[in-house]
Amino acid sequence: MKIRHILFLSIAVLMGLDSIAQSREAKNKHFSHKMGTYTDPRDGEVYKTITFIREHHGGTIERTWFAENIRFNVPGSKTYNGAPEYAKTFGRLYNYEQANLACPEGWHVPTIHEWKHLFHFFGGWHHSGKYLIEGKESDMDMMFGGFGQPDGSFKGIGVHGNWWDNELKDSNSAGIITLKKGDENIYHSKVGDRHYLSCRCVKFHN
Template identity: 40%
Template sequence: MKTFLFVAQLSLLFSAQWLSAQDRMGVFFDPRDGKEYETVFVELPLEAGVTVEKEWFAENLNYHMDGAFCYNNYEEYCNTFGRLYTWKAALVACPTGWHIPIDMELETLTKKHGGKKSAGGTFKEGGESGLNLLMAGFGEPNGSYIDVGVNGYYWKKTDMKSMTPGLITIHNGVDYFTDDQINASHRNSIRCVRD
């Protein structure tokens, strides 16, 4: 019995050390449809030694609603990559208490992971950030889809009140990502962040 307790304590010690080096993982159940999403709690440094912890989806949103589409209209793509949302849908797609990322959240996360030239590599599936952004492609308003497996396009906005569509793009084969203001016509992926 003593040996078991020692092994259990040793296991907890190593787990605690691992958690202090890495961000914690969690689970969120969307009450709207019962879907389960893995989440990651990201500790972000602010100024003067202050930190803040933000919880992000570690999977693409896959909530069926008006303005949400599966790549090439195949449900199998939604099961793998989540849905692609119009800008109008993106503004209200996250569950209550969650939102699409804003610039300040992305900038702090980017700084933590080495800046725009290298953070894209950590944001991708398998990267150390735990976000696991997928190369889900995007959709055009005419119903055509491109870039699945090549690039990932994710909605963002300047701040909580902004109605101007923004986009970050994760590129296959490179560690940088791009950050743009775009028009609202495309259909892109969503990662939700807890308010």
């Protein structure tokens, strides 16, 4: 009886693992991604890029993102606590207007729809956070770089990361994407456009 019980548990575990494997395969079979690099002609900085490729009605949809936060020195942009070494790891921080000047020609601050498209690859708003952070399987390496406030103070490094979306909500606020340490969820809210946040760039596509 004991042996039969052990065999039953073993089969159940194997079936569970097989189900997980099939689930992962089903999740990934409709899209893939490939890595590349981009050299910013303005300052020679080299960035990792990532192109997501999704099957769609017999064709494919491609979106290419920076796999690092932009660190182009737009006048008035900041580094966390004014520390230059911050920029290499976490990128620079920009207010809304500066963010829309930070991306090189042919690239732009992602719209909320482009962010949603990215999250869809990894399980949507409630699950994709764990895949997008540094070192995880998406290769997006989104880091907890904190933010700067209009009064010149800084908060949140190592705790959460905040990125602009390219949608001005009203005359003085804009949309932001937030990831929090230890949280699978993605958060979308709005903040005053004079705050200083990280910025990712996405390539214009035809």
